[in-house]
Amino acid sequence: MVPLKRRKVANSGTLNAGTHNSAATQPNKFPQVILFLLERKMGASRRAFLSQLGRRKGFQVEELFSKNVTHVICESNTAQEARMWLEAQGAGQAGRHLLDVSWYTESMRDGHPVEILDRHKLQEFAVNDSEVTPFSVPGYACQRRCTLENHNAVLTDALSLLAENAELSDEDGRGVAFRRAAAVLKALPSAVTNMSQLTGLPCLGGHSLRVIKDILENGTSSEVESTKESERFKALKVLTGIFGVGSKTADRWIREGIHNLQQLRDSGQTLNRAQQAGLEHYDDIKQPVSLAEAEAIRGIVGRAVASVSPEAQIVLTGGFRRGKLTGHDVDFLITHPEEGSEVGLMPKLVSWLESRGLLLYQKTTRNSYLECSEGPGRPPSNIDRFERCLSIFKLSAGQTGSGVQSDETTASPSTTERRWRAVRV
Template sequence: MVPLKRRKLGSSHTGNAGTNSGDEVKFPQVVLFLLERKMGASRRAFLSQLGRKKGFQVQELFSEIVTHVICENNSGEEVRTWLDSQASSRPGAHLLDISWYTESMRAGQPVEILDRHKLQQELQISEAEVIMFSVPSYACQRRTSLENHNTPLTEALSLLAENAELSEDDGRGVAFRRAAAVLKALPSPVTSMSQLKGLPCLGEHSLRVIKDILENGSSIEVESTKNSERYNALKVLTGIFGVGSKTAERWIRAGIHSLHQLQDSGQTLNRAQQAGLEHYDDINQPVTKAEADVIGEIVEKAVVSVLPGAQIVLTGGFRRGKLTGHDVDFLITHPEEGREVGLMSKVVSWLESKGFLLYQKTTRNSYLESKDGPGRPASNIDRFERCFSIFKLAKEKETRTKDPQEVTENRVSAETDQNPNSDKLMNKQTDTPWRAVRVDLVVSPISQFAFALLGWTGSKLFERELRRWAGHERSMSLSSHALFDNKKGRYLRASSEEEIFAHLGLEFILPSERNA
């Protein structure tokens, strides 16, 4: 009769060389395999022998009966790739760090598997759980807060989107923006490409960039773009107020890549561009929420002084909860239809008389519902009466009392950190008691105010997706002026953002959750 211990060994180790038949198997339900990669042959042999002496089944060759794979200094992705290359593997086999093995040796039995023992926890998740991310196709259906769990990925895609937009390849730019928006809406960080299966708006190009970053920590394409002379020249030149990508491209073809080269080139600049170049450093410095609030108090005083009862709302990123921005946007209306007519010129005159405006350009309201109808180009947000301005904002007192040299050094340092590739102008004293800030003022009739508020709150992609949803899913035309039902041939009125969402068949999303 075969002894009990020999019988167990025979049944457990069939077809596996290297098993010491003299060692008793105490834990038949546990079958171990030590991965030699990075562990080394001699250390693996020693640990295997130690395990068998303690009563563990330790296989020399990997097979489908293995329940625990023991690794040392291996990443989970590395081990998973190795497992996939094997002819057979047991589904759900534990991938464990060497620490579980050594603790089990000390205990003389298999210890409980804790999270710290598992090799990259995400690899232990079942396939059904891996595809945990599920988001709607349209950004206007998703709630996107400022809490972004995938910043490295979204920043990379946003940079490629910006480069495409600067090159006037809007289609590619939108594709990257949509991909970034999907990642912003995810509830946790992406750690594996398998988690992205089935998600909308992730094209092959975006997936290649994401894969590159997940596997290598960075994207060659993104780094190449970030360091390219053309991209940086476009960034610097379009950073001038009043300069678009077409003008910047023309200047680059003329050999102009920096602000100093532009100053020395003799190029003719319009009034907006002259002001933009003069106040370049200030305009490209982020505006804080505190500064926006101060400007808001001044604008409100101007508005109320010339039209009592008028209402003013801070819009844009600040309404979505952002703490900094590139400019400050205000939407102005009056609860009595028609009272807002002529308001802008009076507000601008008041601000100019008080010395608050360094530059301003006002455009009239050119939208007439009866003549223009519902069809609005997607790129043309609105045609309200607007004032594009550069505001002269007094600095905080404590800043002005500092040593001028210290202020200058701190200012230059902060600006360099913000954009190390930008070509700063040093021809304006940085110890002035004020700074220049971009401010847009928009006047809307109360009948269009809800649409204007929705349009001017953003984000830009969220608004684009709202218009796309309206057209593709509801056969409607949406703009910052109105909503038109193309099937019924009539306008749909709304006195609040909630009503607009209801007309569109969408669940209402708060401004703080529109950060697509």
Template sequence: MIPLKRRKVSLTVSQQNDTCRFPHLSIFILERKMGTSRRAFLTRLGRSKGFRIKETYSSSITHIVSENNSGDEVQAWLDNQTGRDTNDTSSSVCLLDIRWFTESMEAGHPVTVQDRHTLQVKPKPNIDPNAMLMKSYACQRRTPLKHHNSFLTDALEILAQNAEYNDNEGRSVAFRRAASVLKALPHRVKSMEDLRSLPCLGEHSQRVIKEILEDGSSREVESTRRSEQYQAMKALTGIFGVGVRTADRWFREGLRSPDDLIRTGQQLNRAQQAGVQYYDDLQKPVTKAEADVISDIVEKAVHAVLPGAEIQLMGGFRRGKEVGHDVDFLITHPEEGKEEGLMPKITNWLEEQGLLLYQKTTRNSYLEKMDGPARAPNNMDRFERCFSIFKLQASAESCTSNSTASVQDVSTGSETERHSDQHSEASDWRAVRVDLVVSPYSQFAFATLGWTGSKLFERELRRWAGQEKHMSLSSHALYDSKQNLYLRAKTEEEIFAYLGLEFIPPSERNA
């Protein structure tokens, strides 16, 4: 008997030599409940008989063949691939039992499809069309920046944030998924009936929504918002360089604010020291006008040390936001390898101009052969990057047309000269968080997708890739576990296509 691994490989070797005798048929064999080796055997058999057997599903498929699946199961799988309404009967795809395929193999040609070959799909009860259009994954939905249900989503996001503060990631994600569904609705929710059949709305979220719809507010949400723990954790995690665990430890030690850290003489690392020193500035939203000025400065810095490099404004601003809490940039160069070691050169240029109040640079530690399929997909990439705090002129918004002036107007000074008592309300500059990321050109499309956000949208993309496509997606690459290979892409559109998803532009990824 030929070993399993050898049989899988031989499929791709021989398939190109088979002649298609029935071009009007395009068959997809569903692996579900069948297994890889049997599907490979049936694929080889079909091609040897002159049938066109496709490896992946596409709109060109005319016949789907499955074994040991009900019609409802195959229809549900098909709906997941196409994003169609289950009640939509316009599809011309034939859902067939394996018997049709085996009889066709014996006959040497496609036999006539009879009732005994066809998988029956039970009609679904009438459901609100709005609900049917709402897919369960956020990466399947278009979520605009402005929506109709902020009075509900703000409440759910407070509970999500509080769950995160309490190290309950599962509950936090559940609340955020519920909020994401409400953001994608094309209308304002007026009653619980509007939520009928919507995905991702757990019992807890529905209780909160019901109370807000009936009473105007939720006692749980208001109690959480006013709680000492929530307010303290929000203040402490708002410090640059402070995570949930550190903030929780400080809270248990009786600390409630940045002032408490100063008063008690807490031991802080460099990032946390900068976070406390510039706390008030970093709590203020960054405007799009300020982001544009910083973009001009970064572009000037990058081109000064690497001509021909490409710079892209990322994060919420790429999704169309007018304000944000920081500014993210992705940098690359069309000639692979020229971007290596770029970040220290950029930061040196910025420091010479007196533009950096704080910076920490990390090297690129990603190795595809080691970190690809073996590494669980998550939101942490391994690019060369710099977490920094920029010193930006307060008049920056009026200088968007002259980035050179913005650079020259920023006063220079050493690290020791920058003290919080010198930075008063009347200061002519402010501190702004800026993240700089350098990506190799071959990974730029994946990095662009990963750094555009939103956070939940990216999480759902990775979940879809793993659970629905048996792929591993990161900001570096897309790996297909079935084919045992990396899928290369030059654009975000290509990545969505690999994943079998409709392309969603950045402005509608605000999940």
């Protein structure tokens, strides 16, 4: 049996320089006209169809852009967009016609290059600078007034993803730069529609501006899309999503061939208490926490605080205090009107909660401002020196009016069966 011979598929890339040599097409009838069809906004399949049509009519249609191209054919592009594309290829417009696809189709119909009229030329859309009002934002973040409504979510989500990727790769400097740029965009009173609106804004570096420009012009950023599809980024996201796992530990596991939770479970890795709890309650912890759930936990912890120290006060902080309806964890600040009386409060509070089976995991850190017999206390982290507790809280369904999950459609089967969920507190 004779094996089937695969038909060669022509490379449709448009970002490299070169020429296309097709022996199956008609001889070039018009050597003075060398055409290139810009795929941007035209689409790959339509471009391929029109290219084949032109070659059958005897036109020289280049598959890849080269310096020999005399006519650039575009669809739904402005002259500015076409020139920007040419500049990205290291070429200019000099000696080239930037034409609408209508000229191409008319030439195909008549069987020869038709006269170039004004209606065939790409339109120039001059931006009236007087109509574009640049935004004004204070240089210091503490001076900015930000609302919960983000008018530039597409831009800030893209920058936040790049920031997260940088942080997971231990590139803290790049991560901070992207975070600052995203924070500035969140403070803007309306959506960004033109790059000139960003003139003079603080914290917008060259890299961030390139990403913003790419999204405004193309709808997406190639860098952001490639980052999303990166297998390493996906693995880092999954592994660092485990409570108690940082980027360095996740990176080490990836080098050892661990890319998902099941591989971690099967690997026999030695996990500390926090990581064991994080892996066990992974699905719960990844689910958003609703305001109703946060308030329910506040009520429980509030009763515990009143029991061990009646004069102490508890405040729900973090995103919920700023008015958000969902969050990733629940933060509380516990204070006492008499300085010094807060010392030792946290162990008593934790003991009260543990005795009632409300903590699945907890780690309490003492007040390192105090001096002990071994010498001055040292801060164990960069948060602060006060007593604190990082925990995984067990919240029963009956303790919140909205049910266990903030979104039942995303709840895991095990969570809905056991009627309680784990929450980071």
